[in-house]
Amino acid sequence: MADEAKKKEILEKLKNSVIQYDEDTCKEAANEAVEAGMDGNEAIFDGLVAGMEEVGRLFEAQEYFVPEILMCADALYAGLDILKPHCRQMDLGVKGAVVIGTVEGDVHDIGKNLVKMMFDVSGFTIYDLGRDVPLDKFVEEQLKTDSELVCLSAMMTTSMVGMPKVIEKIKAKNPDCMIMIGGAPTSKELADKWGADGYAEDASNALKEAIKMVSFLKKLRDEKASKQK
Numbered sequence: 001m002a003d004e005a006k007k008k009e010i011l012e013k014l015k016n017s018v019i020q021y022d023e024d025t026c027k028e029a030a031n032e033a034v035e036a037g038m039d040g041n042e043a044i045f046d047g048l049v050a051g052m053e054e055v056g057r058l059f060e061a062q063e064y065f066v067p068e069i070l071m072c073a074d075a076l077y078a079g080l081d082i083l084k085p086h087c088r089q090m091d092l093g094v095k096g097a098v099v100i101g102t103v104e105g106d107v108h109d110i111g112k113n114l115v116k117m118m119f120d121v122s123g124f125t126i127y128d129l130g131r132d133v134p135l136d137k138f139v140e141e142q143l144k145t146d147s148e149l150v151c152l153s154a155m156m157t158t159s160m161v162g163m164p165k166v167i168e169k170i171k172a173k174n175p176d177c178m179i180m181i182g183g184a185p186t187s188k189e190l191a192d193k194w195g196a197d198g199y200a201e202d203a204s205n206a207l208k209e210a211i212k213m214v215s216f217l218k219k220l221r222d223e224k225a226s227k228q229k
């Protein structure tokens with residue numbers, strides 16, 4: 001197990017390598033985290049994601065533009081590839097199947113992939129549709145896989161408007177399915193307004209919400225089945 005000073009140093013290195021879009025240093029820091037026995041989850045969220053948060057600030061301050069951000073995202077993904085296999089597997093007693101994707105018109109997928117990773121380490125079956133996903137594709141995939149959960153991600157006010165359309169269509173075809181939304185411009189209020197069953201502000205809360213939603217759905221399905229007997 002890494003001592004605290006070493007851990008702090010590695011987290012700073014991960015964070016700064018994302019900010020400085022330095023893919024090689026990011027890989028090096030990720031490997032150091034693995035060698036030091038750090039939890040992958042901590043290295044990802046307190047290192048890589050902390051770096052991307054600062055990148056967001058630099059973008060807003062117009063110090064960074066799209067080309068820099070793309071390189072920052074490349075560095076983050078290079079570190080993520082190394083750290084992902086070292087995330088603690090969790091058995092939270094509830095598993096389910098989830099369809100996940102970023103809605104049409106939106107290519108932001110870092111947040112969506114972090115949410116996916118949390119489901120992955122918890123043993124969920126994942127159908128990842130990727131990014132810029134045509135709205136009807138979510139509906140088709142849910143029906144095809146009969147997944148308990150559909151997770152919609154959006155990072156732009158212009159793309160999030162697709163969410164209520166997907167929710168309406170899925171609910172019309174299969175009311176027995178739970179839908180969770182997330183991404184920076186979304187909120188609990190919007191989720192309620194659009195008829196989604198859940199909202200979470202980050203990846204670890206997304207998993208907690210998903211567990212609650214899937215447990216509730218399974219209970220409902222069991223009750224329905226026992227009434228039909």
Ligand code: B12
Nearest residue numbers: 056106107108109110111153156157182183184202203206
């Ligand atoms: C990285 C980035 C990019 C990268 C994306 C790379 C990639 N592969 O994802 C690139 C360079 C491609 C990009 C492009 C653009 N971007 Co951009 N981008 C960002 C930036 C800097 C960071 C986003 C990010 O990855 N954050 C880190 C992750 C970890 O956080 P997150 O995404 O919020 O995810 C967490 C939560 O939201 C939540 N979550 C996410 N999804 C889901 C889903 C569910 C179901 C749940 C429960 C939770 C959940 O959990 C995640 C993990 O904890 C943000 C700024 C910001 N402050 O957010 C702008 C930002 C999102 N981009 C913006 C814009 C405008 C654009 C462009 C239009 C710029 C341009 N002029 O071309 C294009 C759009 C292209 C398109 N059609 O999509 C704006 C959006 C403004 C708005 N409100 O609409 C932002 C907010 C910047 C700004 N302040 O102006 N961008």
